[in-house]
Amino acid sequence: MADDLEELQRRALLREVDEEVRNDELKALWKKYRFYVISAAILALLGAFVFEGIKYYKQEVSAQDSIAFTRALNAAVAGDVTSARVDLEAVMKDRATGYAELAALRSVSLLEKEGQSEEAMALLYEIRGTKDFSEPARNVATVAIAQRLMDADKPDYAEVKKLLSPLAAEGSAWKNIAGEMLAALPK
Numbered sequence: 726m727a728d729d730l731e732e733l734q735r736r737a738l739l740r741e742v743d744e745e746v747r748n749d750e751l752k753a754l755w756k757k758y759r760f761y762v763i764s765a766a767i768l769a770l771l772g773a774f775v776f777e778g779i780k781y782y783k784q785e786v787s788a789q790d791s792i793a794f795t796r797a798l799n800a801a802v803a804g805d806v807t808s809a810r811v812d813l814e815a816v817m818k819d820r821a822t823g824y825a826e827l828a829a830l831r832s833v834s835l836l837e838k839e840g841q842s843e844e845a846m847a848l849l850y851e852i853r854g855t856k857d858f859s860e861p862a863r864n865v866a867t868v869a870i871a872q873r874l875m876d877a878d879k880p881d882y883a884e885v886k887k888l889l890s891p892l893a894a895e896g897s898a899w900k901n902i903a904g905e906m907l908a909a910l911p912k
Contacts, residue, residue: 783822786819787822790816790819790822790825790828791824793812793813793815793816793824794812794813794824794827797810797811797828797831798831800812806835806838810832813828813829813831813832814832817829817832825858826852826858829858830852830862830865830866830869833845833848833852833869836848842873846870849866849870849873852865853867864892864899867888867892868889868892868899868903868906870888871906872906874888875906875909875910882910885910886910889906889907890903890907
């Protein structure tokens with residue numbers, strides 16, 4: 726029994742010494758790496774704040790563009806084309822949201838409504854030619870350009886074919902529309 730008690734005391738002492746050694750090792754590690762741990766924590770917090778700030782900013786810009794776009798549509802319906810164009814151009818200016826694409830395409834129809842077909846066509850070519858707009862918006866502009874070229878007094882069928890051929894390719898979302906338009910061209 727005395728041997729058991731001594732053994733328990735010896736084990737307790739070894740555990741206590743082992744804990745002290747571990748504590749000393751942890752203190753040494755903390756002393757050595759505390760700057761890195763604190764820096765990583767600060768950077769993580771800073772990154773989270775920046776991410777949330779950018780997200781908030783984008784939401785605010787989108788909300789402002791939404792309001793301006795709706796105001797432009799209401800003005801166009803009311804017949805105030807000048808006010809509608811001003812609002813649409815403001816939305817198109819920063820091109821930070823999808824509303825810029827909608828505003829550009831709506832501007833095309835307003836320009837045509839005002840009889841400014843050349844300006845409308847120039848805007849369609851601008852939409853088609855810039856990487857600021859998404860591929861679907863550029864494809865809509867391409868189809869609209871082709872349609873207007875086909876409807877022109879002197880249609881440029883070669884240009885229409887050049888514009889629509891990539892859209893009529895297998896696997897393209899525009900295959901059917903572009904294919905029908907190409908089929909309508911004279912042989």
